[in-house]
Amino acid sequence: MEHAAEDRPGTLTALAAAEEACTRCPLYRDATQAVPGEGARHAPLMLVGEQPGDKEDIAGHPFVGPAGSLLDRALADAGIDRETTFVTNAVKHFKHENRGKRRLHKRPNASEIDHCRWWLDIERDIVRPRVVVALGATALRSLLGRTVSVSSLRRTVQTMDDQARLVATVHPSSLLRVRDRDDKAAKYADFVEDLTRAAKLICER
Numbered sequence: 646m647e648h649a650a651e652d653r654p655g656t657l658t659a660l661a662a663a664e665e666a667c668t669r670c671p672l673y674r675d676a677t678q679a680v681p682g683e684g685a686r687h688a689p690l691m692l693v694g695e696q697p698g699d700k701e702d703i704a705g706h707p708f709v710g711p712a713g714s715l716l717d718r719a720l721a722d723a724g725i726d727r728e729t730t731f732v733t734n735a736v737k738h739f740k741h742e743n744r745g746k747r748r749l750h751k752r753p754n755a756s757e758i759d760h761c762r763w764w765l766d767i768e769r770d771i772v773r774p775r776v777v778v779a780l781g782a783t784a785l786r787s788l789l790g791r792t793v794s795v796s797s798l799r800r801t802v803q804t805m806d807d808q809a810r811l812v813a814t815v816h817p818s819s820l821l822r823v824r825d826r827d828d829k830a831a832k833y834a835d836f837v838e839d840l841t842r843a844a845k846l847i848c849e850r
């Protein structure tokens with residue numbers, strides 16, 4: 646995606662306004678609003694999800710729904726204070742389809758992810774996190790610029806072009822869908838382990 650350098654917002658406030666005005670892909674049309682990233686201005690840890698969900702779209706804040714509650718619990722279990730993190734999404738508008746009164750989540754496609762990458766790159770430039778956690782495959786595609794499975798990078802640590810360390814894990818919403826209690830507990834423990842690895846990386850530098 647080609648954009649002029651003077652288009653780049655230099656602050657999180659300007660970035661949020663620019664995202665709200667964005668029409669680079671069709672997703673702005675059916676969403677309530679853009680949902681910008683939130684958190685500490687120079688957070689050492691950035692968490693990148695997929696896109697806002699139904700509750701986030703209405704509230705205008707990331708990770709305030711059920712997946713956000715699970716993320717909060719996992720961060721606490723990993724010894725991470727969410728107030729010290731920056732939480733955002735790869736795609737800033739809610740993609741969904743209407744089924745009666747319900748709005749069902751739809752996964753953003755590669756073109757939508759790649760168009761919205763412009764904003765995530767600027768967020769990373771402004772916040773400059775030492776460690777980035779990709780929560781799921783959409784975040785991973787946005788951060789790496791290509792499709793890579795979470796399973797292929799899980800339990801590894803990658804170094805990104807700006808020298809930030811990258812940890813790949815699942816999106817917390819995937820844990821909400823696990824029915825079996827033991828399986829759910831095991832997958833949650835793996836998720837916390839990934840977050841703990843990310844927290845340790847912050848201390849390494």
Ligand code: SF4
Binds near residue numbers: 670673736
């Ligand atoms: S999803 Fe991203 S690229 Fe698409 S309109 Fe919204 S802010 Fe722009």
